[in-house]
Amino acid sequence: MSYRVGVDIGGTFTDFFVFDETTLETRALKVPSRPDEPGAEVLEGIRQLEARFGVAPGEIAHFSHGTTVGVNTVIQRKGARLCHFATEGFVDVLELARLRTPDVYDLLSKRPAPLIPRERVFPVTGRLASDGGELRPVDRASVEAAVGKARAAGAEGVVVSLLNAYRNPAHEHEVAALVREMAPDLPVVCSTDVWSIIREYERTVTAVIHAYVQPRVSHYLTSLQNALREAGVPAEPLITKSNGGVMSAEMGKTACAQMIMSGTASGAIGASRIAALSGYRDAIGFDVGGTSADVAFIADGRPQYGVGETIGEFPIYIPTVSVTSIGAGGGSIARIDDVGVLKVGPESAGAAPGPACYGKGGERPTLTDAFAVLGYVGRTDLGYDAVRVDVGAARRAVKTLAGRMERGVEDTAEAIVRVAVSGMYLEVSKLMSSYGVDPRDNALIAFGGAGPMTACFLARELNISTVVIPTAPGVLSAMGGLIADLKNDFVRTVYADLHAGTASAIGEGFEALRAQGERWLRQEQGYGGPASYIHSADMRYRGQSFEIEAFLDADAIDAGDVAALEEAFHAAHEQLHAHADRAAAVQVVNLRLVALGRTPKPRFEAAEETPAAAEPEGRIPVHADGRTVPAALFRREDLRPGHAFDGPAVVAQSDATVCVTEGFRARVDGYGHLILTQRGESGCRSTR
């Protein structure tokens, strides 16, 4: 026997997803998270896996793990006490950021306080020009003074980030060496060693976040390794990364910037896998939890990537799976504002007290309570028996608004759902227009605890004709970590015009990046399989202020084929901005390389679909469009490939409730996914 286990540790629950390599069966489990004692929930889960499913720890051959410890450290501001050694004359790089405040209409809006306050920023004398040449050497005495002040300030680490270092890291390395010599116990990080890009704020804040979370992440990963060892799991744990790949936990202790978005990236990877398997390769991943919904766009079965994703109050400029959080979830609270308009969220009942119907002390009506009143939720226990639903409590909570709205309780609940869904619509449609995504060509892949409940409502609003619900929507993120590849990003700034004279420098740059990639895969990850490399460059027309990533052909790079490299950029520009200027000079800002080592994937095999009408367990009353109608109730575990039924229907399963509204037809595909299609529509194209 051999098992692959994926684990996703969230704020409330820790999810386990198990794949049995022998029988191809999957299992899922949730246990309460233990922020107080990291590692404890993993031990508990492994114990329960054995008790419930007979998964012996010694037979776990692959263990992957996504965690929010990095992002939580930033959000809770519980990271290391750092100092920034900055170029003299530029000590306010972190304080000023890029100026703009979070709400530009609010006169009192302020930028968040930087993770390193100004009193722990110390100038270092020495200056490089923008071409990397030395204008003034590093002054040892200034470093000595900075180290003295850092000591006095009780520093737990130093970030060295100097002006124009992206061109030449020599000064940063020299300063770091001096710090190590003067204070061998003081950890020191150079900005160019974390992510060497042009733009001093972006590079510095990325290095700061890295150094800020490092002690906690490292401590956490050590506890995890110990817990697994104690439990007798032989597999060396892998950590999911922000870029959707994995790396060894040991590596994660020093490459923290790479794993900040570990948790959310796993969900997008899981959704991409569902997209690829189900054949709906262009899709919108819609992961709805208690307080927020994470939206990810999937193109041709792959998630989209970006830089500048937001971690708490700060951006981080490492390639990251693009996931945008919107403030709406199952726990979003409904209220009536003082001009009588019903609002849902962004305030949330969160994990504690949670929706009123969870019976954990919540009294205010939430979106989940509205669904309970309407009759959809409460047909089974949730969270793998972790939550018991009290419909009476939901009614009492919703009733507090019904009086003021002069509506019945059911009508009020329906209004809550409509308002919440239209708020989601507003945010998702904003994202769709900025990514240029057409709803008619995309399926909605709904997961997370509250995704399957809201999906049909949102699809109708967005004009999306197809919804896909994975078999275990509540634990898709854990599954995502299981199927991720070894993957690392490398960058080198060139900031040069693209022409015959610079082609060789570009070729050499990529060669150096490939050498780094090779070393990372072979030596640092101990990977022996076939490696692949993806080449790209951040490019722009000279004079533009934003660059876009263009994928480049390795042969064209090696051959120094400038025309081909240019055309790759024109084409990318045309796709994104609907025009290209083939006469204009093209500038290459950064060269980028992704090194990829494929990990063995669980083999999900499609079963034969035997078309049949599914037999409901019973009929239940649900409230829809102002009236009560009978809906078919199904248990997810009873549904077989080929089964079909029409909405209104409710599918109860242990990690979520699927609402199939009137007008949708459901079908179970060969993998067990529920494919919901709006009747009268052909549904969006499945390429399978």
Added chain:
Amino acid sequence: MPIDKVTLQILSNHCQAAAGAMARTLMRTAHSTFVKESEDFTCGLATPEGKTFASPFDFGATWFVGLDYARGLSLIDRYDEGDVVICNDPYSGFVCTHSPDMHIWKPVFHDGEPVCFAVGHVHNTDIGGAVPASLSRQLTEVHQEGLRLPPTKLYRKGELNRELVDIVMANVRMPEQNWGDLKAQYASVNIGEARVREIVARFGVETFREGVADLLDLAEAQARRVIRSIPDGEYFFADFMDEDSPDGYPARVALNLVVKGDEIVFDYTGSDPQLASSIHVPTGGDERHVLMMVGAVYVLYTLDPSILRNCGLLRPLRCILPEGSIVNPRFPAAVGMRSLGVARLMSTIFGAFAQALPDRLQGGPGSGGPLLNVRTTDNRTGGSVMANISPITAGAGASAAGDGSEGCGANQAFFKNTPAEINEADVPIRILEYGLAPDSAGAGKHRGGLSTTMLFQVFAPHTVLTARNRDRMVFTPWGVAGGAAGKSSEFVLNPGTPGEVDLGNTDVVTVEPGDIIRVTAAGGGGWGPAHEREPGVVLADVEGGFVTVGGAERDYGVAVRDGAIDEAATARRRRAMATGAGNEFFGHSPGRVAFEKVWTRPLYDRLTDLLRRVPVNWRFFVKHRLFAAVEARGADDVDPDTLDDALAALLDEHPQLRERVEAAGPA
């Protein structure tokens, strides 16, 4: 009949999404940096009467909430399906406010009837005229500010008006950019039209019409509710621009804010007359003109961020705008630098509201930092380089809630800077310093935000620096509730050398290889008396380098010796400060205090009173002569009658003026 509130909320979300899609289309397809970098554009939906009811708020300029297209729309006789109108003339309908802003509107039809307009504008980099980029403070007539189009059909029933495009392109300096932006605007209104059709199909045309009307009513109701929370009263405040023209005299914006119940009147009587420069705000006398409302929208939103930002918000507000003044100039006054005028309008509004709500708003405005542009030569290639290097931004005023935002905030919060690394890579200059200017903030129990400062060196001969919006050397952002004013802005050539030159409020200067330039914005004003600031907080400011040891002692009365507070010296110094403190609400800059010793409020009121009797084209001239007369007296506390005497002398000197004044009768 109003539609139910649930449907209304949903309709509102759909309209917002349509406006958002318009903005993203515009940003993705526009060419000019004003759109992509500064986000100087708007877009959205307006009723058939021209009232905007949906706009994006994640992107775009913050100055145009509640823009009313009515007067522009009515200049076109007939709209057909497929028509698209453009307009950039600030004097045709007063929708456009300076010539680089190209407005566009397209009617959206349903069953042969227009149900709304998809609208928007883009700040073009250049629209022709006397100077590159079309804007300079020294221009005096709108004709110098480039090509002007009254509302004109760019498309007639879907057919492009090629001749119009050719005329525009023949008159501008970078036609391919204007054309690119125009195409982007066209794409944007088309997206708006498509989205509105979807909304109408979904909700029905009646629900759409009624819902839109309800959204405007709702914003009005919200605004009235917020206004009711402001104490009734009259609140007067005046603020000044350092110069009314290059090397000129100060210019005053005076506001009497009258809050009564759930309505507000903004009376600008007493503001400076029409001038010989381009800082006017072209309102056409529209009592709810959008540029007059920028400060009020900021205030209402800050008091209640849940407020809907549409035309309805402005209904309880009304302005009194004297004709022939800087807030209601008569054609053909130049208006290109109305941004400076609007900046001062905002600060008068903040000053008036600060008296009404000293505990709920920030004190002084953020202002006094220029947009910096460099035109130089790259010595390696010999090529000419022109680039915006960075806005130099001011700290925000402090509030009861805390210190002002550092380096940028309040009404300037939308600015983004350009990284020094990008500046150095793109432009052959070297930035020697960029950051916060210590001690620049106005002191207070809560201090203002520090301003930013930049020191840089150029390497090529005949390098031209443009510093648009230079101001606040003399009249700096003021403190409130006992707080002190922020420190002056500065613009200095070769500081700290024998060749040092104070460039004052110059906005264009030519410099030579090796020259070093310092540009600093004004600091934010403080809130509350400085001697009440916790000494520990002052010490933390010293440790953070926000305040120097000398500044701590001088401005806050906190003596810091060897990194610790000298308790005894601090107590002594603070006692003296408390005794010496007056009980004025506003803390003004030394420059303003000195100016107002001569130019008391009664004197300046008399000046503007007298000028109202003078024909518009004479006002600037007469103002300067009256200023000169007061200056000649060389004394404080000048009797206002001095001005009457000076005017009488002037009328004797110029009988042709006397004739006009007497014909007009008494003011």
